Amino acid sequence: MTLKPEDMGILEKIAEIEREIARTQKNKATEYHLGLLKAKLAKYRQQLLEPTTKAGAKGEGFDVMKSGDARVALIGFPSVGKSTLLNTLTATHSESASYEFTTLTCIPGVIQYNGANIQLLDLPGIIEGASQGKGRGRQVIAVARTADLVIIMLDAMKGDVQRSLLEKELESVGIRLNKKRPNIYFKLKKGGGVSFNSMCPLTHCSEKLVQMILHEYKIFNCEVLFREDCTADEFIDVICGNRVYLPCLYVYNKIDQISIEEVDRIAHQPYSVVISCEMKLNLDYLLEKMWEHLALIIVYTKRRGCPPDFGDGIIMRRSCSVEHVCHSIHRQLKSQFKYALVWGTSVKYSPQRVGLQHVMCHEDVIQVMKK
Numbered sequence: 154m155t156l157k158p159e160d161m162g163i164l165e166k167i168a169e170i171e172r173e174i175a176r177t178q179k180n181k182a183t184e185y186h187l188g189l190l191k192a193k194l195a196k197y198r199q200q201l202l203e204p205t206t207k208a209g210a211k212g213e214g215f216d217v218m219k220s221g222d223a224r225v226a227l228i229g230f231p232s233v234g235k236s237t238l239l240n241t242l243t244a245t246h247s248e249s250a251s252y253e254f255t256t257l258t259c260i261p262g263v264i265q266y267n268g269a270n271i272q273l274l275d276l277p278g279i280i281e282g283a284s285q286g287k288g289r290g291r292q293v294i295a296v297a298r299t300a301d302l303v304i305i306m307l308d309a310m311k312g313d314v315q316r317s318l319l320e321k322e323l324e325s326v327g328i329r330l331n332k333k334r335p336n337i338y339f340k341l342k343k344g345g346g347v348s349f350n351s352m353c354p355l356t357h358c359s360e361k362l363v364q365m366i367l368h369e370y371k372i373f374n375c376e377v378l379f380r381e382d383c384t385a386d387e388f389i390d391v392i393c394g395n396r397v398y399l400p401c402l403y404v405y406n407k408i409d410q411i412s413i414e415e416v417d418r419i420a421h422q423p424y425s426v427v428i429s430c431e432m433k434l435n436l437d438y439l440l441e442k443m444w445e446h447l448a449l450i451i452v453y454t455k456r457r458g459c460p461p462d463f464g465d466g467i468i469m470r471r472s473c474s475v476e477h478v479c480h481s482i483h484r485q486l487k488s489q490f491k492y493a494l495v496w497g498t499s500v501k502y503s504p505q506r507v508g509l510q511h512v513m514c515h516e517d518v519i520q521v522m523k524k
């Protein structure tokens with residue numbers, strides 16, 4: 154893909170701000186200057202990502218329908234083994250070969266696990282500069298935004314450079330990996346100026362810095378409440394409003410090619426899983442971790458006087474309530490709900506009588522009693 158001419162101006166501006174940030178020393182005196190530069194940078198990056206109406210700009214072959222209970226996107230440099238993984242875990246075939254950029258579109262497959270259908274998306278390899286449109290980077294990243302879990306796939310032989318490069322690419326387009334949404338209340342107002350409050354001492358940000366950032370975004374009337382000690386970057390994320398917070402697993406493939414000591418070192422890093430697609434090593438563990446990070450649970454239903462229906466569980470998100478379960482059984486069920494009986498780890502006694510607010514656990518059994 155080539156860059157659109159109208160992007161060039163913005164790209165130049167981004168590069169210039171990045172150079173300025175790099176050459177500005179980080180200290181108390183430059184804090185505001187840096188904060189402002191970061192706000193500008195975030196603004197330009199956002200412009201770069203704004204959808205264009207031109208045909209084909211979104212990229213052919215990338216509009217894959219969401220299906221199943223959850224979606225996992227495979228992101229990685231070329232030839233790390235993304236397609237080989239899809240071929241190993243699903244019934245779908247995606248061309249794999251030793252040359253780079255074998256895959257050019259988005260190829261969906263389905264993993265059946267714990268009774269759930271998990272959509273796994275094989276994608277083209279991305280390279281440094283992907284977020285600015287290199288290769289099919291932008292289309293790949295757009296797909297990553299729609300996922301419930303991102304797998305950053307890495308070649309175990311290539312060291313840790315690839316990991317931080319990919320993190321940077323995703324970071325720069327507003328994808329936040331394994332981070333929670335900053336706890337800042339932010340509301341635009343019609344008038345009344347800026348009202349600023351914080352519920353704790355702020356060590357990374359200040360009212361003055363917040364004011365300057367808001368000014369840069371031409372926001373003059375709003376309410377801001379820091380509920381925790383957030384940074385200026387996190388505040389910018391909140392006012393931009395289009396950040397996505399996704400769980401991410403770092404999957405190191407081709408461990409058949411490295412020493413056992415190296416495998417051991419990588420396996421101990423946070424959110425990391427080591428595998429070999431070719432030798433089919435550790436793939437069960439990968440599936441277990443995917444399930445865990447997707448935060449899925451299975452709940453079984455039961456009718457009065459009958460055994461639980463273990464053949465047909467309901468796939469739900471972790472910390473879902475009885476109300477959520479009722480909703481996915483039948484839209485009208487909630488209005489007829491009297492109470493429910495639950496067997497399993499979410500209750501002290503099995504069965505236990507619970508209300509709509511009760512939080513369910515993995516493999517619980519539920520019997521809904523109607524009015």
Ligand SMILES: Nc1nc2c(ncn2[C@@H]2O[C@H](COP(=O)(O)OP(=O)(O)OP(=O)(O)O)[C@@H](O)[C@H]2O)c(=O)[nH]1
Pocket residue numbers: 229230231232233234235236237238248249250251252253254255256257276277278279406407408409410428429430431432
């Ligand atoms: N040694 C080893 N090689 C592997 C493993 N998994 C995949 N490969 C090889 O790595 C090469 C690239 O595999 P692909 O599946 O095409 O990689 P990809 O990430 O889909 O590549 P692109 O689509 O080009 O981005 C192929 O030659 C595979 O046979 C593995 O576990 N060990």
Ligand SMILES: [K+]
Pocket residue numbers: 231232233249250251252253254255256
């Ligand atoms: K390849």
Ligand SMILES: [Mg+2]
Pocket residue numbers: 235236237248249255256275276277278
């Ligand atoms: Mg491929």
